[in-house]
Amino acid sequence: MTSFLQCNPITRAIIISLLIAAFTGLLFLLTIRWTSKRRPCSCLIPALLVLTVGIIWGALIDAQNNFDLGLSLSFIGEWLGNLPWVLHVLLLLVSGIYCGFGFQRERAISKKQITPDSIREAFDNLPSGLCFSDEKGIPLLTNRRMYQLSEEATGKLCRNAEEMWRGLSELEGQKGIERLNKENTPTFRWTDGNVWQFYRTELTLQNQRYIQTTATDITRLYTLTEELEKNNAALDKQYKRLKNLLNEIVQITQEEAILASKVKIHKELGECLLAARRYLILKQPEKGIFELFQQWQEVIRFMESTLKEEKKTSDYAMRELIAAAEALGCTIIFEGSTQEDAGHYPILKNAIREAMTNAIRHAGANELTVHMDIEDNTLYAVMKDNGNRLITSISEGSGLSTLRSRIEQAGGNMEIRCGGGVELHIKLPVKEVS
Amino acid sequence: MTRVLIVDDQRTAREVMEIAVKQSKKYSIVKTIMDAGNAYLYCMNGRVDLILMDVYTLDGENGIEAAAKIKRDFPHIKIIIVTSMPEESFIRKAQEAGCESFWYKDVGEEDLLTVMDRTMAGESVYPDDVPVIKIGLAKSTEFTKRELDVLRELVNGHSQKDTADILGIKYDSVRTHLKSILIKTGYDTPSRFIAEVSHKNYMIPGFYKSSREDEDTKE
Numbered sequence: 001m002t003s004f005l006q007c008n009p010i011t012r013a014i015i016i017s018l019l020i021a022a023f024t025g026l027l028f029l030l031t032i033r034w035t036s037k038r039r040p041c042s043c044l045i046p047a048l049l050v051l052t053v054g055i056i057w058g059a060l061i062d063a064q065n066n067f068d069l070g071l072s073l074s075f076i077g078e079w080l081g082n083l084p085w086v087l088h089v090l091l092l093l094v095s096g097i098y099c100g101f102g103f104q105r106e107r108a109i110s111k112k113q114i115t116p117d118s119i120r121e122a123f124d125n126l127p128s129g130l131c132f133s134d135e136k137g138i139p140l141l142t143n144r145r146m147y148q149l150s151e152e153a154t155g156k157l158c159r160n161a162e163e164m165w166r167g168l169s170e171l172e173g174q175k176g177i178e179r180l181n182k183e184n185t186p187t188f189r190w191t192d193g194n195v196w197q198f199y200r201t202e203l204t205l206q207n208q209r210y211i212q213t214t215a216t217d218i219t220r221l222y223t224l225t226e227e228l229e230k231n232n233a234a235l236d237k238q239y240k241r242l243k244n245l246l247n248e249i250v251q252i253t254q255e256e257a258i259l260a261s262k263v264k265i266h267k268e269l270g271e272c273l274l275a276a277r278r279y280l281i282l283k284q285p286e287k288g289i290f291e292l293f294q295q296w297q298e299v300i301r302f303m304e305s306t307l308k309e310e311k312k313t314s315d316y317a318m319r320e321l322i323a324a325a326e327a328l329g330c331t332i333i334f335e336g337s338t339q340e341d342a343g344h345y346p347i348l349k350n351a352i353r354e355a356m357t358n359a360i361r362h363a364g365a366n367e368l369t370v371h372m373d374i375e376d377n378t379l380y381a382v383m384k385d386n387g388n389r390l391i392t393s394i395s396e397g398s399g400l401s402t403l404r405s406r407i408e409q410a411g412g413n414m415e416i417r418c419g420g421g422v423e424l425h426i427k428l429p430v431k432e433v434s
Numbered sequence: 435m436t437r438v439l440i441v442d443d444q445r446t447a448r449e450v451m452e453i454a455v456k457q458s459k460k461y462s463i464v465k466t467i468m469d470a471g472n473a474y475l476y477c478m479n480g481r482v483d484l485i486l487m488d489v490y491t492l493d494g495e496n497g498i499e500a501a502a503k504i505k506r507d508f509p510h511i512k513i514i515i516v517t518s519m520p521e522e523s524f525i526r527k528a529q530e531a532g533c534e535s536f537w538y539k540d541v542g543e544e545d546l547l548t549v550m551d552r553t554m555a556g557e558s559v560y561p562d563d564v565p566v567i568k569i570g571l572a573k574s575t576e577f578t579k580r581e582l583d584v585l586r587e588l589v590n591g592h593s594q595k596d597t598a599d600i601l602g603i604k605y606d607s608v609r610t611h612l613k614s615i616l617i618k619t620g621y622d623t624p625s626r627f628i629a630e631v632s633h634k635n636y637m638i639p640g641f642y643k644s645s646r647e648d649e650d651t652k653e
Contacts, residue, residue, distance in 0.1 A: 236593070238625050243591035246639035249632055317469050317492050324467070324475040346493045353471055360478065398503070 004060065004088060005067055005081040012064055015085065018092050019057040025099040026050045032106055046102065049095050056080060056091065129196075129215030132203075137162025140210070149196060149215050153177060153188065161213055168198050180222075187218070195222040261302075268299045317349055325356055329366055332356065336372040343431025347406055348381060351414075354399050355383035355424045363387020363422060374430060379412075383424040391422050436461050436554055439476050441497060442488040442516065443468040447539055451486055451516070454546045461550065468492040470500040477508050484554065486546075487533075489517040489524055490638060498524065502531035512553050516546075519635035520565045522574065522582060528560075535559040569630055570619030577615065584611040588628050589637045 004012065030046040055076075063077035123130065129146035133139045137160045150158040154167035155174075168186050172179050176191040185199045197218045203210045272295055279292060325332050332352065352370055359365035365385035373380045394416055396404070407414045412428035438461050442448045448466055455461045464482055467473065470491040476482055485504070487497040501513045515528045518539040528536050535553045537546060538561060549559050567574045577585070587597040594612065598605040612624055621627040631637050 238623075239591075239593050242625050242628060245629065246589065246591050246632055249639065320467055320469050320472055320492075321475075324472040327465070328475055328478055349469075349493070350471065353475070357474065357478070 001084040001086065003082045004085045005063060007085050009068075011085070012060075015088050015092070016057065016060055016064065018096075019053060019060070019088075022092055022095040022099065023050065023053045023057055025103075026053060026095055029099055029102045029106070033102075036106075045098070049098060053091065053095055056088065060088070127217060129198075129213075131158070131161050131164070131213040133161035133211050133213070135209050135211065137165075137211070146213070146215060152190070161211060165198075165200060165213060187222075193219070195219045265299070265303050268295075268302070272296055272299050317345075321349060321353060325368070328360055330356060330360055331367050333367065333369045334372070335369055337374070344379065344410060344412075344428050347403075347410060347428065348426075350403055350406070351381065351424060351426055352383060354403050355385065355422075357399070358394075358422065359385030359387055363389050363391060365421075377430045379426075379428045379430055381426040381428070383426075385421055387421050392418055394418060394422060436483045436550075437464045437481055438462065438550075439464050439473060439482045439485045440466040441468070441470050441473050441485060441491060441500075442466075443490075443492040444488070447488070447516075447518070450539070451546065455486075455550075458547055458550075460554075470495040470497040473497075473500050474504055474507075477504050477511055482511055484550065485511060485513045486516050486550075487513055489515060489521070490519060490641065494641070496641065498527045498531050498533070501528070501533050505532040514549060514553055514559075519638065520567050520574070521635060521638055521641075522564050523586075523637075525560065525564055536561060538565060567634055567636060569634065569636065570621050570627060572615075572618040572620075574636060576618055578611075581611045581615050584608055585615065585628075585631065586637055588612075588624065589632055589639050591639060 004015070007015075026046050026049050030043060030050055033043045033046065059074075059076045059080045062074050063081035066072065066074065066077060067081065123141065124144040126143055126145060129143060129149045131139055131142040131146045133142075139158070139161050142158065142161075147158060150164045150168070153171055153174075154164065158164040169184070171177075171186065171188070178189040180187040180189055180195065185197055187195060187197045189195050195218050196215050198213065198215050201212045201214070203212055272292075275292055275295065279289070322332050352368070356368050359368055363385050365387035367386040369382075369384045369386075371382040371384070394400075396416075400416070404414045407426060407428065410428060410431075412426065414427075415425040417423040417425060438455050440448060440451050440455070440463060442451065448468075452463060452466060455463055461484075465476055467476070468491060470487060473485060473487065477485075485501070487501050489497040491497050497517075498515060501515065504511055505513065509532075512535075513533040514535040514537055515524070515533050516537050516539055517524055520538075525536055535549055535558060537544070537549050537559070544559070552559050564574070583601055584597055587600055588594070592600060594608050595605055598608045601608070616622070616624065616627065619627055619630075621630070632639055
């Protein structure tokens with residue numbers, strides 16, 4: 001097989017230059033490994049390879065030079081030069097591949113490893129602002145975002161974390177930066193519309209206290225909260241409307257019924273009038289006079305009954321109560337400066353009924369006096385019976401206690417006085433008529 | 435002759451009952467009144483044997499509550515609760531009050547007179563169930579008891595938060611129940627649905643509290 005020295009000069013030159021390249025590469029790898037001081041063992045192989053490649057390279061140059069100039073060859077040079085050239089190429093390949101893998105590995109390791117620089121880089125790339133400082137506020141580590149935010153907010157570069165925090169807490173807003181809350185987590189709407197919240201926490205590391213200042217972008221959270229509040233307000237409004245509606249629904253239904261009967265009266269009366277007119281003027285009776293008469297009678301009866309219903313329910317209920325009392329042989333007498341119910345007629349009605357029931361059952365009364373006065377927007381009502389049995393104390397049954405709770409709910413109070421007869425004193429605030 | 439007291443604030447309903455009672459020779463009308471609270475006064479007279487009692491009477495006076503009071507003091511007077519409202523709690527409440535019978539004005543399968551006869555003969559006549567009504571896409575029987583409780587408080591005008599407090603459950607549970615109700619009925623907002631419930635008289639605002647509150651007050 002052709003030895004190195006038998007090859008043509010160009011091939012020899014190529015092999016030698018490649019050896020130089022491999023030597024340089026291996027040298028670099030060795031240096032990197034040496035400086036990173038990680039594993040002393042991993043420096044061994046490149047060192048050996050550097051040595052081998054270096055020796056072979058030197059020897060081959062020597063052989064080449066001597067061969068060209070016709071001088072006697074050195075022993076090592078002659079021996080190596082006469083080795084087949086394939087061996088040299090093989091060595092080249094081995095060191096080349098080792099170099100490639102070696103560099104690849106170094107790169108991979110350097111990417112994984114945490115170094116101060118990598119921390120710094122990661123820190124600066126954080127979307128939030130972060131600042132670590134010691135107790136006195138001297139910043140130990142501050143990221144780019146924090147610098148930027150504090151500078152934009154306070155207008156000066158943050159040299160001391162304590163100072164920066166004070167500046168932020170006292171900042172009311174400036175140059176398009178708007179303060180959103182008054183609490184001790186200052187929140188601002190920034191010029192670009194984002195919402196930033198600042199807060200501080202204390203860290204203890206190896207018995208040393210550090211302060212962490214954080215700025216978080218809470219734009220989304222804030223807009224969602226705002227939306228929620230808006231929705232809640234709308235919901236509240238809806239509930240209020242619904243509540244009002246529910247309170248009035250019975251009345252509304254009644255009014256609807258009244259309206260319906262009014263419409264009916266209108267229609268039937270119209271028909272009657274028309275029929276009567278036809279009968280009287282045109283003398284073209286569609287119906288007999290008897291039928292017409294009957295129709296009129298029906299309309300009038302219907303009208304009467306509807307008009308009766310239309311009267312205030314309070315009058316009706318009171319009248320019914322008085323009638324019921326009379327059926328029991330008891331008269332209700334109204335006295336005092338007013339007959340107005342001050343918007344509390346259901347309560348008053350219940351009170352009168354309760355007083356009357358007790359007066360008849362326990363005191364044997366046949367007369368109940370209801371005295372009502374309005375003074376300073378307060379309704380005073382006193383119910384007194386003419387019972388002849390002496391009653392010294394009263395235990396409140398369900399009727400009276402229900403009445404009491406109803407009165408108290410309406411903002412009034414109730415008092416029972418026993419003495420000559422039983423007196424029920426009721427005080428109620430006058431209700432505004434809406 | 436059985437003496438009958440009629441309590442109803444609706445004119446047509448009153449007339450229907452008056453006609454029915456007058457038709458029969460066994461009954462006579464003592465009085466027709468509109469306010470359930472006054473029924474007690476007529477009972478004090480001792481001239482009443484049977485009461486036809488509406489539930490929701492004049493000024494929102496509760497007929498069942500009045501009936502309970504009468505039953506307590508005059509147990510011999512028989513009471514038939516008469517209503518046209520498919521309120522889900524009425525039958526239960528009437529039974530609790532000790533009323534003998536219960537009759538639905540519109541959908542009663544039996545004739546009023548038959549119910550009166552049977553009641554006077556010592557029977558207790560109750561409908562099998564509250565009439566099923568449709569609320570949105572759902573039937574009234576589809577709701578669970580808890581959902582009905584939540585619903586009742588909402589109909590009474592409480593907010594969801596207050597409802598949670600009143601029922602002693604979590605706010606989230608109230609929301610879950612409400613959501614389930616909305617899914618069943620197919621309404622998109624609670625307001626529409628609550629309006630429908632009260633419009634159909636399935637629950638009457640402020641008339642009764644939820645069952646939970648009843649239990650509390652009993653204790």
